[in-house]
Amino acid sequence: MRPAPGELLHFSEDPAITAFVPHVAATARQPEAYVWTVDHDQAPAYWFPRQCPRAMAWTGPDTPPADAGWLGPHRVHAVEYGWLEAMRTVRLYAYRFAAEHFRPFGDNAHVATTPVTPLGPPERVPDLFALHEQAGIELRVLPTLWPFWHQVTARELRFSGIRLRNARP
Numbered sequence: 258m259r260p261a262p263g264e265l266l267h268f269s270e271d272p273a274i275t276a277f278v279p280h281v282a283a284t285a286r287q288p289e290a291y292v293w294t295v296d297h298d299q300a301p302a303y304w305f306p307r308q309c310p311r312a313m314a315w316t317g318p319d320t321p322p323a324d325a326g327w328l329g330p331h332r333v334h335a336v337e338y339g340w341l342e343a344m345r346t347v348r349l350y351a352y353r354f355a356a357e358h359f360r361p362f363g364d365n366a367h368v369a370t371t372p373v374t375p376l377g378p379p380e381r382v383p384d385l386f387a388l389h390e391q392a393g394i395e396l397r398v399l400p401t402l403w404p405f406w407h408q409v410t411a412r413e414l415r416f417s418g419i420r421l422r423n424a425r426p
Contacts, residue, residue, distance in 0.1 A: 258300065258350050258382045265294035265359055265367050265391065267352045268303040273381050284422075291368035294354055299365050301334070301392055302417055304385045304387045309340045310424035312402045314409040314416045324412040334389065335397040335405045337425055344386065348393040350379035365417060401425040 261268045263317045279290035293312045295303060305311050313334040316325045317395065320345045336344065352375040359367035368414055382388070 258304070258380070258388060260295075260353060260356075260426050262299065263356050264370055264376070265354045265356050266300055267292070267294045267301075267354065267375075268307075268382065269350055269352065269379070270307055270348060272348070272350045272381075274375075274379070276372055276374050277352070277354075277369075279370055282416070289309045289370070290371060291362070292359075292373055293362075294359055294367045294369075295365070296356075296367060301332075301389070301394055302365070302419060303390045304349075304382065305336065305419075306340065306343040306349070308423055309336060309343060309421055310418075310420040311336050312409060312418050313415070313417050314414045317415045318414075323415070324414055327408070327412065328391070328414060330395040332393070333395045334395055335399055335402055337402060338398055338400060339425065342400060347385070348419055349382040349385070352379050353377060369385075370375045 280291050281288065281290050302313055312335045314328055316328060317413040322392065354373055354375060358373050359369045362368040386396065402421065406418060
């Protein structure tokens with residue numbers, strides 16, 4: 258589940274949103290109100306239940322061979338065992354938006370500062386495990402994310418962590 262050219266996606270467990278109004282997220286690091294979306298490359302980071310903690314790592318052109326060898330595949334997503342059932346059963350939806358209404362925000366997102374309406378009704382996101390497999394992303398299941406996260410952030414890899422506050426200690 259990725260956006261088509263000229264589109265961006267917003268993933269939600271709520272299938273009844275008709276208009277997206279900018280707001281300040283509870284976890285926001287900035288005071289501005291936004292509607293958040295992701296592009297083709299960032300969509301896989303949201304193939305999870307909303308509250309699921311996940312650690313993601315991938316190689317870049319500057320990744321040394323030793324760090325690439327440690328990681329293994331080009332891209333790895335890690336979750337905890339306790340989230341497997343939620344990943345199997347979550348009802349996740351993707352809302353499509355015209356990219357022209359958004360601007361890039363950092364390296365991972367696109368934001369709008371005015372209300373936006375999806376291009377159509379939300380689409381049910383298919384099997385999350387199958388999406389990872391089809392995209393060639395290794396999904397690692399761990400007792401806790403922290404040892405993996407500490408290894409990833411100590412190496413010359415690209416990485417992202419989402420909802421890590423929900424990870425087991």
